[in-house]
Amino acid sequence: MALRKILTYPEPVLRQKAKKITVFDEELKQLAADLGQTMYDAPGVGLAANQIGVLKQIIVVDVSKSEEDKKFITLINPVISEGEGSVTGEEGCLSVIEYEAKVKRFQKIHVTAQDFDGEPITFDAEDRFARIIQHEVDHLHGKLFIDHLSALKRGLYKKKLKKILKNRL
Numbered sequence: 360m361a362l363r364k365i366l367t368y369p370e371p372v373l374r375q376k377a378k379k380i381t382v383f384d385e386e387l388k389q390l391a392a393d394l395g396q397t398m399y400d401a402p403g404v405g406l407a408a409n410q411i412g413v414l415k416q417i418i419v420v421d422v423s424k425s426e427e428d429k430k431f432i433t434l435i436n437p438v439i440s441e442g443e444g445s446v447t448g449e450e451g452c453l454s455v456i457e458y459e460a461k462v463k464r465f466q467k468i469h470v471t472a473q474d475f476d477g478e479p480i481t482f483d484a485e486d487r488f489a490r491i492i493q494h495e496v497d498h499l500h501g502k503l504f505i506d507h508l509s510a511l512k513r514g515l516y517k518k519k520l521k522k523i524l525k526n527r528l
């Protein structure tokens with residue numbers, strides 16, 4: 360396993376679409392392990408490959424029941440095939456520094472994906488789990504949670520970010 364660098368907005372790779380995975384090999388398992396390690400190191404509760412500069416459709420999502428028993432799932436080529444209900448909740452992103460905002464998401468989703476053998480998996484997710492998956496799947500499409508906000512709010516964040524980055528120089 361290796362820690363990877365998490366890229367942050369406005370890094371262009373975050374705006375690119377990840378490609379569908381067609382090769383299910385050891386390298387893919389290694390990538391998933393790296394994503395998991397990098398996510399927990401951050402710390403975060405989800406991570407998409409785009410965020411470490413890899414344009415492949417793979418995400419990891421934390422499903423830990425407790426602090427001592429860290430566990431995450433890996434979703435390869437995940438697709439949200441159905442969504443119902445809507446809930447507004449606070450979101451942040453490891454790639455969007457120093458910002459949180461309320462985002463509207465489906466309350467419940469149906470997910471199809473593949474496992475490490477390329478076998479299909481399907482399941483339903485709700486609430487927090489569903490929110491994280493929707494956020495991470497967005498990343499694979501080059502989308503960030505700030506894209507769900509009004510142009511005004513997004514503009515304010517861009518201004519704030521400029522100041523933050525300037526102060527870091």
Ligand SMILES: [Zn+2]
Binds near residue numbers: 451452453454494495
């Ligand atoms: Zn994110």
